[in-house]
Amino acid sequence: MIYEETYQYLLRNVSSTEFDTCLYALLHSDWDGVIQSPLHMMARGVGTTEKYLRQIINKFTAPQGSLKEVFVPVHQGEDILYKFNLGPASNLGFNRKTDRYCKKYRFFYSDAFKILTIHGKRLLLMGAFRMSVLKSEEVLFDYSEIVPDSSSLFTRQRLLDAIDAVHDALGHLVRISFASRAFSKKEVLVFTFTEGVLEQYKENRAERTLLRRTIFNSGFLGHINDSVCRELERIGKYIFRSFLQEATNPGVSNDTQQELLKLARFVYSHSLKKFGTALPANKQLLLAPKQASAYLSKIIYNETLEQMVKFSHQAESIKSLLERVHFHRDISEKALGREVNDLEMADHIEPILHKYHQAEFIRNVLNGWCETWLISRVKTVTEELRAEGKKKRTHDDKQIAAEYMTRIRNDTYGQLDRLLTLILKFGNHAVAPSARNSPLTKKKEILQSYFAIQKERLDVLSISTC
Template sequence: MIYEETYQYLLRNVSSTEFDTCLYALLHSDWDGVIQSPLHMMARGVGTTEKYLRQIINKFTAPQGSLKKVFVPVPQGEDIFYKFNLGPASNLGYNRKTDRYCKKYRFFYSDAFKSLTIHGKRLLLMGAFRMSVLKSESVLFDYSEIVPDSSSLFTRQRLLDAIDAIHDALGHLVTISFASRAFSKKEVLVFTFTGGVLEQYKENRAERTLLRRTIFNSGYLGHINDSVCRELERVGKYIFRSFLQEATTISNDIQKELQKLARFVYSHSLKKFGQALPANKQLLLAPKQASAYLSKIIYNETLEQMVKYAHQAEFIRHVLNDWCETWLISRVKTVTEEFRAEGKKKSTDDDKQVAAEYMARIRNDTYGQLDRLLTLTLKFGNHAVAPAIRNFSLTKKKETLQSYFAIQKKRLDVLSISS
C-alpha cells in the first residue's frame, strides 16, 4: 500500500526516478519493510543504471533535515539490503480506522508511467490516491487543492502540461478535465478512470519469495506451491500480529524487539519446516496440514524464547507466555467443540477414543517440551541464580497446564457420558 506518509513524501520531495524507486520498494518489501531485491534487480525494475541507483540510495540513506531517512541499511549475511522507512512496514501494521492508502495500481509500474515527468506522476498519484480512498473511478479536486498559490508545486501551465502528458501516455486509462461546481462556480479538476482500473493492482510477493528462499536454504530443493505458501504465510502473519497487538502502548524499543523476535521465530521455524520436508513430502499436498505442522514448530520455538526472556525482559516474556497459552487452548478447545458437535449426532466409542487420544497427545507433547526446557535451563542457565528461581516460570506454567488439562479431561468425560 502507498500510505499517507509515503504519498505526501512523493508529492514533495523526489525526482522522477526517485519516485519510481519508492514505488519499486513498496512492491518488493517484506513484512518488516526490507526490500528483498539485490541492487542489480532493483535498478532493472526501476529502469535506471546501478550507478544512478546508488546515488539515489545515498540520498535516501542520508539525514534529510526534519524528514526521516527513506532507506535504512539492513545487513543480511554478506549483503546489505534496505528497509523502506516511510509508513507502516506492510498491511500488518495497517489501522483500518485511521490509515488512508492508495493501492499499488498496475499502471504505476508501466513504461508509460515511468516516462512521465515528475509533475505528471504527482498529478496521477493524487487522482489514484483519491480513487483508492473513495473506491470510486470518478473523483474530483477543487482547483485550489492543486494550485493553491504561486509557490505551489504546480502552476497553471505545469498542470496543463502534466494533463497533456498523461493523456498521451495513459489516455486509455484516465481522462482529466476541467469543470465547475454547480452552485459555487468554483473550478474543479475531474479524473475519470476507465472501468475496472480500481481493482487492477499488483500484489506484493516479497514475503513469499523470502519464504521459498528460506526453505530452499534449509536444504529442501523442491518447489513450494502457492496454496501451501498462503497457508504458511497465514501462520506467519498470526505470529507478527499477535506478538505486536499488546505492544501498541509501550516503547518503540520494545515494539522493535518484539518485531525482531517475531521474524526470528517465523524464519527459524521455516528452516526447521524445510529440514523436515524431505521425510514429510505429503505436507505439500495438504496445505492445512502443512500450516498445522509449521504452527507446532512455532509453538515450541516460542516456548524456548519465553525461557530465554524470563530474566531479561518481563513484558516480552509475558507476551510470549500469553501466545503459547492461547495457541494451546485453541487446540484443546477444538477437540472439545468437535466432540460436542459429534455428541449431537450420537458419537461412537471410536469418536471418544480418538478425541481422548488427541488431547493426550497434545498434553504429552507439551509436558515433554517443558521438561526438556527445564533440563536445558538447569544445565545452561545462569548458575548465579538459584535453580528454583531459574525454573520458576516453567514450573509455574507446567502446574497451570496440569490443572487446565485435568479440567478439559473432565469435560470430555462428561460429554462422553451425556452422549
Template sequence: MIYEETYQFLLHNVSSKEFDVCLYSLLNVDWDGIIQVSPIQTSERIGTKKKYMKEMIKRLASQKRQNVFIPNETNEGTKYRFNLGPTRNLGFNRKTDKYCKKYSFFYTKAFRQLPLNAKRLLLMAAFRMSTLKSEKIMFSYNEIVPNTKNQGNRFFTKSRLEDAIQAIKSSELNDIVSIELENNPYSYTEDPIDAIVFSFKNGTLNDFLENHTERDLLRKHIYQAGFPEYINDEVCKEIEGVGMSLYKSLLKIDKQKSNKQEVISGAKDELLKLARFIYNAAIKKLSLALHSKPELLAHPKQASAYFSTLICDEVTQEMKSFVHQKESIKSLLNNDFLHQGISSKAAGEEVGFIEVDKHIQPIREKYNKTAHISDILSIWYEKWVVSRYDSLVEDAKILQTSTSEEQVEKIKEKRDWTSVQSAFDSIRSLKARTYEQLDKLAGQVKSYGNKAIFLDGPSTFFDAEKQSLKDYFAFQMENLQKLTAASA
C-alpha cells in the same frame, strides 16, 4: 499499499526517478520493511543507470529525504529498510487508515516516462480513487492549484497543471484515464474552471499488483534448507498466514501489556527481530520435514497445522532463553554489595545511593525489557496451547452430540479420528506433550549451570505455567465428561 505518509512524501519530496524507485521498492518489501531487491535490479527495472541509482539511494538515505532508506546489514550484504508507513510494525488498520493500491499503470514504461508533475497528478487521482472506491473522481480546482488562501499544492500552477494534463493525454496512459476541466454549475464564482474530473477505464480499480516478497522469501528459504521442489501457492499462503499471525499476536500482547504498564524502550524492535528469527527457524525445520512428510504439499491445512506446531516449539526455546536471561540479570540487580563496590572504585571514593542507582539503571532497563519479552512469549504460548485444546474439545463435542452424519464424518476426516475415544486420546496427547515440554524446559534451564541464578527462579516460572494450564485442562475436561455422561 501506498499509505498516506508515503503518498505525501512522494508528492513533496522526490524527483521523477526517485518517484519510480520508491514505487518499485514498495512492491518488494517484506514484513519488516526490508527491500528485497538489489539496487542493480531496481535500476534495471525502472530504466536508469547504476551510477545514478547509487546517487538516488544515497539521497533517499539522507536526513534531507527523511531517511526513507535505512541501511540494514544482512548475511547477503547491505539491504535497505523502507522507513515510511506501517509496513514494519504491521499496524495498518483497513477501517481507519487511508491507502492507495499499487495500480498496474504505476509500473508501466508510459508512467515512468511522464514528467514529475504528471506523476504527482495521477498519484493524487489514484489515491482518491482507492479511498472512494470509484473510478470517476473529482477535485475542486483549488485542491490542486493554490489560490489566494494558499490552498492546493505549491508545486502546481495553472500552467503546470495544464502541462501535466497534456503530458498524460499525449502518453499511452490516455487509454487508462481521461481528464476533463469543468465548470461547477453550482458555484458562485466566475472562474472558468472549478473542477477537474478523472475518469479511469473500467476495471482499473481492481487492476493492481500484489506484493509477493514474503512468498518468494519462503520458497527461497525452503530451497536453501534442502528441499528442492516447488511449493505451490496454496501451501505458501497457509504458511504465510501462520507467520503473519505470529507477528501480529506478539505485537498485540506487547501493546496490551504496554497500555496496562509502561512502554519498554526497544522492546517492540526486539520482538520484531525475534518474530523473524522464529519464523525463519521454523521454515528450515519445515523444509527438512517435507522429505518425510510429502503429503503436506497436497494438504495446505495440514501443512499450516504442522508449521504452527513448529512455530510453537521455536517460541518455547526462545521463552526458555529469555527466562534464563531474566533470572541472571535479576540476580545481578540484587547484588547490592557488588554495585556499591564498582561505583565506589570508579569514583575513587565511597558513593551514596544516587550514584549506585545511576550505575544500576542500564541493568534495570535490560531486566525490564527481558522480563517484558519473556512474559509476552509466555502469554503467546499459553494462548496457543489453549487454542489448540479448545479446538480439539469443540470437535469432540460435535462428535458426541451432532445428529448430522455428514458433520461427524467431516470431523473424523479432519482429525483422522475413528471414534469418540480417538478424540479423547488426542486431547490427552496434547496435555501430555505440553507437560513434557514444560518439564523439559525447566530441566534445560537448570542444567545451564549459571551459579548466579537462584536455583528455584527459572523452574518456578515453568511450574507456574504448567499449573495454570493444568487447571484449565481440568476445567474443560470436567465439562466434556459431564457432556459425555449426559449423552450416554
C-alpha cells in the same frame, strides 16, 4: 499500499526516477518493510543503472533536513538490504478502516508511467490516491487544491503540460478535464479513469518470495505452491499480529516494541527453516495446505515456548544481579576510582532495571501467546466432540479425541522437561537452581491442573452418550 506519509513525500521531495524507486520499494518490501531485492534487480525494476540507483540510495539513507531517512540499511546475514521508512510497514498496525491509502495500481509500474515527467507522475498519483480513498473511478479536485498559489508545485502551464503528458502516455486509462461547479462556478479538475482500473492493482509478493527462499535454504529443493504458501503466511501473520497487539499497549517503550517485532520475525523465520528441514520426510504436507499450516503452527509454538524460557531466565538473571546492590556499588567505585553516592548508583542501575522490566514484559507476552495457542488446540477437541453429540458419537470418535488430547499433553510435558534440562545445564549458575527452574516448574504445575480438568470434561462428554 501507498500510505498518506509516502503520498505526501512523493508529491514534494523526489525526482522522476526517485519516484519510481519508492514505488518499487513498496511492491517488494516484506512485513518489516525490508526491500527483498538485490541492487541489480532493483535497478532493472526501476528502469535505471546500478550506478544511479546507488546515488539515489545514498540520498535516501541520509537525513534530509527535517525529514527522516527514506531508506534504513538492514544487515541480513552477509547482505545489506534497505528498509523503506515512509509510512507503516504492513505489520505495524495499519488500520484499513480509518487510514488513507492508495493501492499499487498496475499503471504505476508500466513503461508508459516511467517515462512521464515528475509533474505528470505527481498529477496521476493525486488522482489515483483520491480514486482509491473514495473507491470511485471518477474524482475531482478544486483547481485551488492543485495550484493554490504562485509558489506551489504546479503552475497553470505545468498543470496543462502534465495533463497532455498523461493523455499521451496513458490516455487509454484516464482522461483529465476542466469543468466548473454548478453553483459556485469554481474551476475543478475531473479525473475519469477507465472502468475496472480501480481493481487493477499489484499484490506485494515479497514475503512469499522470502518464505520460499527460507525453505529452499534449509535444504528442501522442491516447489511450494501458492495454496500452501498462503496457509503458512497466515500462521506467520498471526504471530506478528499477536506480538504487535501487545507491543502497542500504552506505556510500552519503543525499544521493547522493536524487540518484540524482531522476535516475531526470528520465531517465524526459524520455524520455517525447521519446517523446510522436515519437508523431505513429510512431502504429503505439500498436498494438504491446512495440515502444512498446522505442522508449522506446532513448530512455532515450540519455538515461542523456548524463547519464553530464555527471556524468563534472562529476567531471573537480571533480578539476581539487581538484588546485589553492594556488588553494583563496588563495581562502580572501582571503575570510577572514588565513592559513589545513592543518586549516581540509581543512574547506574536504571538501564539494568529497564532491561529487567523489558525481559519480564516479553516473557509475559510469550507465555500468554503459548497459553492461548494451547487452549485453542484443546478447545478444538472438546468442541468437535460436543458437536458430534448432536449426532451419534461412535467409540472411534471418543478414542480419537482422547488420543489427541493425550498427544498434546505429552508433547507439552516433553518440551517443558527438555527445556528444564537445558536451563539446569546451561543456565546462569549465579542463579540458584530452584530460581532458574521456578517459572517452568510453575508452568508445568498449572498445565497439569489444566489437562486434568480437560480430561474430566472429555470423559463427561463421552459418558453423556453412552
